Amino acid sequence: MRIKYRLTASLAALLLFLFFYSCKDTPYQQGKILYEISCANCHMEDGSGLEGLIPPLADSDYYRQNILESACLIRNGMEGKVVVNGRTYEQPMPNNDRLTEFEITNILNYINSAWYDDLPYVKLADVRRTLNACTE
């Protein structure tokens, strides 16, 4: 009887632990995976970029001001100069036309949640509208 009670108690504790543990996990799992496959090579897993070669995505004033426009950059790449946090970058960014608008939305939401406290949730409809209006 006593063993049964103990077993139940430890099982309950385990469930409680798992519950809290999973809550702490990142809410944008697909975005994270896609980021790691498509973006992290250059922008690094922690979004820090690389010196004067690749701009950061974490704590980036440029990103903050161009969240939706970033959908176009992900799809079509980028050429020419860009100023991020006061520093000029000119390494071209390759395009990524295999990502769907749904996947791009997930990537943006992962970036927003991983490195910013105050950025809004990005909606698929807004990303779709932006992507349809991208100027190449």
Add this chain to the structure above:
Amino acid sequence: MNSKQLFFLLLAYCCWVGCGNGNALPILSKPITENGVSSFERISDFQFIDQDSQLITPATFADKVYVVDFFFTSCPTICPTLAKEMKRIYKHFETEDKVRLLSHTIDPKRDTVGRLATYAQNLEVSSDKWHFVTGDKTALFEIADDYFNIVLEDPSVPEGFDHSGRIVLVDTNGHIRAFCNGTNPEEVDRFIKDIEQLLEEYKAI
């Protein structure tokens, strides 16, 4: 000399030999026999141009140990991670004059001297210590083999080149002494220790 003395003498000798080998970084280059003497293959002669338009040859690294990798500036796959790890090695040995770094482009058509100069400048490294070189494409691809790296032109991969991101350590004799996967930070940590160990060997002489 009695047998007991002989035993201790042998024991001392074994310890000495054992310790000696334990401290030395192994030579990984291919063993060869030259005029009946066994030795190891050296890195072939080379002539490349670096980001300052300086001629880079084995003489550039006389009496230095140097760290080698292969990359290209427009590479969207492993190169930025590789560059980040190479920069870490650079930082670690920034004040150690005996250590140099040598990065070869495998895309000499696009990676001109000017482009390499911009790249090095943006990576914030000194051209006396870290040479980014370009040159004859065949020569670049062939020397990769000497440094245990595989370089292939492959139109099916992003930007057209496939290559292994190996970082290699070459000693003052042109022998390879250590290597690691340059995209794996833990392996690079171990590699940095290998460089330190090799430097200790030179200090001990």
